[in-house]
Amino acid sequence: MARTKITRYAISMLFVLLTAFAIDSAKSLHFLSSRNQEQACQFDDCHKYLHWDLGIVGIETLKLRPNDVLGQLLSNRGVEYFKINQLIEAAKSIFPFRSIRAGKDLTIVSDLADSSIQALVYEPDPYRQILFHLDDSVRVEVINKDVEVRTETAGGVINQSLWVSMSDLGLPMELIASMENALGWSVDFYHVQKGDAFQLIYERKYVDGQPLGIQKLVGARYTSGNTVYNSILYKGSDYEGYFDLEGRPMKKAFLKSPVEYARISSGFNMTRFHPILKRVKAHLGTDYAAPCGTPIRAVADGRITAASYTSGNGNFVKIKHDKTYDTQYLHMSRFGPGIHPGVLVKQGQTIGYIGQTGLATGCHVCFRFWKNGKQVNPINEKMPPPAAMDLNQLPGYLEYSKGIKEMLDKVIISIPAEHPVDEVPDESLPNS
């Protein structure tokens, strides 16, 4: 009899243990079927917590304050020290605690039955989710979210500025930089004409249905009066970049100016009255004024032939581009990193910084353009055209660009909303 009782007791104990084990397994069972998840989740941001069965765990999200210490936070909520230390160790090589930033959300996933913490969820950026597991197996897991790339189009008319038109259409400002890459060689976006129109095809990244950055600008068209510029992004076996509809690169061999966003303070002039020498002296360069310290860029690929100082030029750099053209940049405050005679530089590379060394009245760069050893005005120069795409590559490009052009043709140009018209003057007021 006693033996039977003991056996029965043992069996029921075993049953309890097995049940407990089963519950434990269920707790750490991730990725349940989507039907269950939808039924269980009652939060706006359920997509974040689909790893757990929300019938078993509770979700609490808190905003991290500047002095929150994760270890302390866990300890306050009853997590044992040895587990906290295990987690800190596990996190070290994957996502250290110190990388967690104040002001961001931290989600605590806890067991509904005993409120023990099962995991922490932290999203350092929209692309990743870091899971700090505190259930039976303490570990850190990085989940890279699925990035969906959608092709979108936009078209608008410029009323005030490109910026205003883009923001009126709710377009990301990133697209402006992309447009500069695609069309900046042909269109001066800082001096656009009212009524100019743009049509764009671009790829945008989405995560959890939220729009994020621009992946790439696939094609762009800019219409100013009767002039239409098309720019199509293409990657072939030998070519990569933006091309026009005939397969010529949009990128030119020479940049328009050696400084971004500068104003011309003194043009090329054969009979200029010199402000310091107080006499007529030809100005064989173009002065671009910008704050001292502004980077000066090489207008084309070439080799540095001088990086030195004279009392008139101040610190200056001279670059040989080919057998015909040289450019020279005067009055620098200092040279760019690694700029020495003999060094090869790329177009756009910083070769120095705006200064006022030598004979200069303010912060500017005097840009000099040499053709066959004589200084000329670059505005009058018919610059060498960029090398055209090889004939054997051209058919592939034309085939591709035809499709993009047809897409551009269909991009609807939104007309900007009219700004409210002033009310008709009240007739009862006397005319003055």
Ligand SMILES: [Zn+2]
């Ligand atoms: Zn000058």
